[in-house]
Amino acid sequence: MSEFECVMEIPEDARNPVEPFLRMDRMPHIWCPGCGIGTTVNCFVRALLSSKSDLDHVAIVSGIGCTGRVAGYANLDSFHTTHGRAIPFATGLKLANPKLQVVVYSGDGDLFAIGGNHFIHAARRNMDLKVICVNNLTYAMTGGQTAPTTPGQVISATAPYGVFEPAFNLVQLAEAAGAAYVARWTTYHVTQLARSMGEVLNKKGFCFIEVLSPCPTLYQRRNKMGDGLDTMKYYKEASKIRHGAPTGECALTKSGEIVVGKFVDRDRPDYLELMRTQLHESLGERYAEPEAVCGL
DSSP states (O other), X not given: OOHHHHHHOOOGGGSOTTGGGBOGGGOSOOOOTTOXXXXXXXXXXXXXXXXXXXXXXXXXXEOSSTGGGHHHHBSSEEEEOSTTOHHHHHHHHHHHOTTSEEEEEEEHHIIIIITHHHHHHHHHHTOSOEEEEEXXXXXXXXXXXXXXXXXXXXXXXXBTTOOOSOOOOHHHHHHHHTOSEEEEEETTOHHHHHHHHHHHHTSOSOEEEEEEOOOIIIIIHHTTOOOHHHHHHHHHHHEXXXXXXXXXXXXXXXXXXXXXXXXXXXXXXXXXXXXHHHHHHHHGGGOOOHHHHHTO
């Protein structure tokens, strides 16, 4: 061992508790300084710890984009899928092995543009998936184009005079589609976000958490909104916690109030439960549980 290696060696008990959950051989990560995606990953790891999840039965699935890289850094069974198709891949995993805890971790462009149809139908069916959407309000990886979530008046690569299209209100969309759990936080609200992630890991059904995150390289810079720290200050000052607020009142604007909190927490049969009930009624004693058929 070289002198340099001896100096840099870190005692086992002094390491960050997050490290065992990450593929440290892939560090440093690609996210820009001031980006909030890494903060959400830290919250997710702490949620895994608090929920005491069996990591051998946790799978994380992502699509394309900045947030899509989370699956590649997480030291779990992970799947980095094609653009917009994270939810169908996750659905297949869950149906093939119902014992898995399947988490979809992706961005607003991936989940709600090309992947929007998959989102609403998975929520309608109440698939037992935990969907974490890091919403930076733009297509960050491909140059800062207008996304389905970009608020009005914002300058983007494809709207140099300001976005005029109405944006999706993601929490309202998730509730209307049938999600069992709907919440929104920002990367400033680390304690609340980690707690919310822990709740969905212990809840059955389609669960959705929107996490507002800064994109200082493209979104903030292009709109003269400062850097990542300026955005944290904005999140702190503009956010208002309103648990149970009507999601129709939670739309986002360029610089207005941000309503955060847990908006929906309801129980209804999930897809597998509905399927099993139907098959029992139709087949009676001839019905065999999927786990028995698959040998799980």
